[in-house]
Amino acid sequence: MPIRLLLTGLLWISVVLCATAAPRAEYKIVTATKTGTYIQIGRDLATLVAEPADIALEVLESKGSAENIQRMRFERGVKLALVQSDVYQAFLDEAKAGNTDAVDIIKPLRLIMPLYDEEIYFVARADSPLNSIHEIKNKKIAVGPLGSGTALTSRTLYQLMFGEPLPPANTQYLTNEEALAKLTVDKSIDVAIIVAGQPAKLFTDMKAEARNYIKILKLDDAAPEAARAKKAYFPAVIRAASYSTWLKEDVPTLTVKAYLVTYDYGLQSTVINLNRFAESLCANFDKLQANGHPKWKQVRLELPPLNQGWRYYAPMEKRMRACIAKRSTVGFASAGGTTPASKNCTEQELVLGICKR
Template structure:
């Protein structure tokens, strides 16, 4: 009798362990789409501490932590391209990026040639990073076509600015072979314009840009416009661009200047649940008024699907559908 009792107890113990193991496996897999808290920690990749991504990322991390209960932290990084690779490797959950860089990552082109990032989707765009073609009144340059034969800085080698310059020249029937290309950072570019060693420069940055403001203190600045038909052609071929303008008064300009912009955006790993990404998206866009950064006033849900350029995560789409925002 004692042996039978012991054997029964062993069977019950083994059965209980099997049930516990199955239950534990299901609860930790993160496969339950209704469980919005399947993560204990979220990492947001930003950029360098001196840029815009890092302070915004810190504010976003605080919002996500408070609204979802999931500990969230902003991490410094090498910004857009590095961030896409880190998400690909599964070493973070959310990242800042420029829209064009995210598109290159998904398509496996440019710096991601032959090595696409296949596990990312968008939360939404944030604010414009304006392409400014900077020159001075004394240069005589009034149009993109006027850049032909001129010494023009297109940004640092391999930079997003260089790709912007190449694509804008392309829709105007020009290539780098048509200009005397210089590969200079923004401050080097404006210094070159000031001392006369170059004629113009492409600058991709939020306006007003410090380096250009410095130039405007000593020179009469011209921002070369992009004509409407060329803007439309550019956006048709490269949908991560959006129409933009440099406002009158910026750099002492008397009139606004038409141009284009890529945008800063938030990208997320596609294996995060719909509920989790919905909650993150809702938390961010409904608490932006508490973010103490100048760019926060530009971040609006109604603009978040403009120029995204990659697939939007279903959780983010659920939120935008809920509030009546759709891609144009």
């Protein structure tokens, strides 16, 4: 074959390959504040899972779970979100109750897998007479920003423990940093509720002097309020080893589960990319546990049965289950809509960000 024809053929092949090569997928994941655990989990997923799957995953800050669900549903490029289990369930409950905004938001969302339990911190001043979680009734409480999972968790827990809603007059929607300032500087609140997987950067950054200003309230198992709270949340321990610079002893508390969430995508290119992500998540799971945030060590590579109304994303579920089976993981644990007319919104709707006045 003449050299000229050979070169022409090679050139043509290279042109065809370049023309047919798919561009690298550029996706986003919504997490939480820069001092929380979610954002570190998101960064681990970006570097240890998305990168090997040839996906550029941008990690975005947010107010937390409630906002994440909305951004997952509506914001361009957001393909993944980290969400608390009680927030996800709250949207399902609102949808079941007939809230059309909640139906539009939650119906097409799907779960990828459960992650870990997030500890709930009830923070009071060091000189406060409060010592236990059940003593916060009728106190002035910072519950996290509107749109955050912390706000929803705070309100749900209060309702469970005391059988009545958290009084609006005693409620302040503040970021973690704002709440700690209000608690310790101007002392305008009595308790700050913070949800974060330990070790959380907000607390690991504190110096030894922190114990002179704050303390963490304990879960008293003997209190009837604690028994009522455990109908939806689970007991856990905030370990002194997680915050060794200032926390002197372990503190019993409650937890809420975190989930990795996506959308029920049908576009072939998106399905292909998310399938690669699922395969990479399974293949690189050991690296996440070895090199990622310590919370990864609590995550089990499994897809347990879900509550009614909860659904896995079928394409990723199929890939994950096949990969899990290959790894010989032992068993599976149990475990644009219609806009309503102007109205007076409930506190729950305000927190979830589905209120339109």
